[in-house]
Amino acid sequence: MAKFQAPSGFRDFLPGAYRKRGELIRRIREVYESFGYEGIETPALENLAVFLGKGGGENEKLMFRVLKRGAELQRALEKRDELADLALRFDLTVPLARYFATHRGELPSVFKRYHIGPVWRAERAQHGRFREFVQCDVDVLGSSSPLAEADVILATATALAALGFAGLTVRLNSRPLLGRLVRAAGVPEELVGGVFTSIDKLDKVAAGEVKQELLARGVPESAVASLLDFAATAKTLDGDARLAEVERRCGAEAEGLLKQLREVVAATPSLPSGRLVFDPFLARGMDYYTGPIFEVSAENVPFSLAGGGRYDELVGTLSGSPVPAVGFSIGFERVYTLMDERRMFAAGDRAADVLIAIPQAALAAEAVKLATELRAAGLRADLFPGAAKLPQQFALAETKGIPYAATAGEEDLARGAVTFRELATRRNETVPRTEAGAWLKNRLSR
Known part of the structure; x- marks a missing residue:
């Protein structure tokens, strides 16, 4: 009966699915731990202030907020004040920043952590998109070395290869470099953030649709033409040629950012079952990224399986001092659904022997x-x-x-x-x- 179904966007899992999901988590965890990452847990609920203004972008608008209780709620109603004081976490990265700020004195100076757990977003439920879903994160806090990027990239690629995914491609870009490229094309500063959102769709929808969206945002037609022409040309160029074209378009101010990307590539000499490529139009959705960003796709899979990047300023907003950080997150639900549909789980799934x-x-x-x-x-x-x-x-x-x-x-x-x-x-x-x-x-x- 409808009244006994799970709420929209939430799911029950029957025993067979539960075992498969548990097996998937176990296999990912084993790879993470083989790289020296340590597991942590944080509460499902955090103080609302932890999430506000932390670069979560649209996700901050999609938080499940928890009302104040008792007298506090009554006072908030009378004063027309904020009615909520807690929120369910919308990702695992912002809670990590709070966790590190709380426990910094008990943690190593370079902290390698993994966290596998549910997150919640109050978005419109649809096929393949849920209001409760699992994320699988690895992060390195306390190191600005490109070896930290290499470590999270290799850990994630190794986990996906161990799950049976072949032909992996890690797309690499820099969020600040993309900003330079967009501004160099003639996009006004106040429109840059919206352009990131539109550009991020280039590998998902037709270029004509992205063009119309950019024009609707008020981006000058010449800037739209410059960006989309380069996006089309970039597909025909190898990684070095793409880097050279970005350098030509952005000038000397991009040299440091390009050097950072080249260092990441040099620190990642080989990937299990895959390759690393520079994609100048990779954008990623979170506003807290401050450096290199990356996504992983696999052969014969029409969407990315994992994504991440460097976020050197997020932890400092809570800890009071700068903390370099970089992380990668596997799209657990996408991976699980794909493996289930393609029968990639080991045969012999059973309740008992x-x-x-x-x-x-x-x-x-x-x-x-x-x-x-x-x-x-x-x-x-x-x-x-x-x-x-x-x-x-x-x-x-x-x-x-x-x-x-x-x-x-x-x-x-x-x-x-x-x-x-x-x-x-x-x-x-x-x-x-x-x-x-x-x-x-x-x-x-x-």
Whole structure:
């Protein structure tokens, strides 16, 4: 019934999907930890002031705000003051800035962290876009070295390659450099931010649509023509030629920014299953980026799988002193949906390895003992909740995708044995109880 459905933009996950999502998180976490990143957690709720004015762009307008409570709410209503004092986090980066400011004295001078968790945005729910979704972030705080960019790029690319994505392309740009390019084309300063938003759509919609949007923003026609002509030409140039053309258009003031990009490329000599390319029109959506920005796409995938960049000023707004920082975030929901649709998860997804069937009520305690023994051997053993006819118990196991059932009837007990039933073939095999765990592990590994 409709009244019992999850709210729009929020989802329930059935056990099979939950296991796949858990497996995806585990595999990403293993790669992050192999690079030396440490996991953290922060609250779902933060004080509203933490988020305001932190460069979240449109996301600040999409926060789920939490009303003040009790007398505080009443006073706010009477004074026509701000009614909220808390908000659900809309990303994991701004909470990281608050976390670092709070715990800086307890953390290493260069802090490598990962955080995998849900975030919330009050946007219009539609296919593929949710109000609650998971992000997977890696960040390096405390280093301005291009090796920090290289580290988050390599960690993210390695994680995606480990998940089975091939032909990875990491697109690289600089947010300040894009600003120089836009201004050099003749875009007025007050329109630069809006132009970033429009330019970011160049790889998603037709150039004509972006042109109309730029003109509607009031961007001079000559500036629109200059930008879109270069965008078209850039597709035919290699990375060095693109850098040279940007340098020609922007002049000497872009030299330092171009040097920074070249240093990042030099620090990232090889990618697992991929390549690093300069894209002068990569924009990214967050206003807090202050340096290099990047996105990852994969072969035969029509959208980016991860994105990030350098944000040297964000942490300092809370800590009171500058803290260089760079991070990368995998689009967990996109990756999960794609892997599920393309059947990229390992076969054999199941609730348990074996169901312990109870042939008669008097043997229930023995069934519990058998389940305990198999679990101790490293197997996942489910236990049928009560006595029933064996076909009914076997049917439950098949419904849950469990490949084997095990029974310890009176004859088995007398012989010190266990009878396993392979549910797909209906074949039974009796093995010594002391060998039951090893036998089943061997069968499952085939």
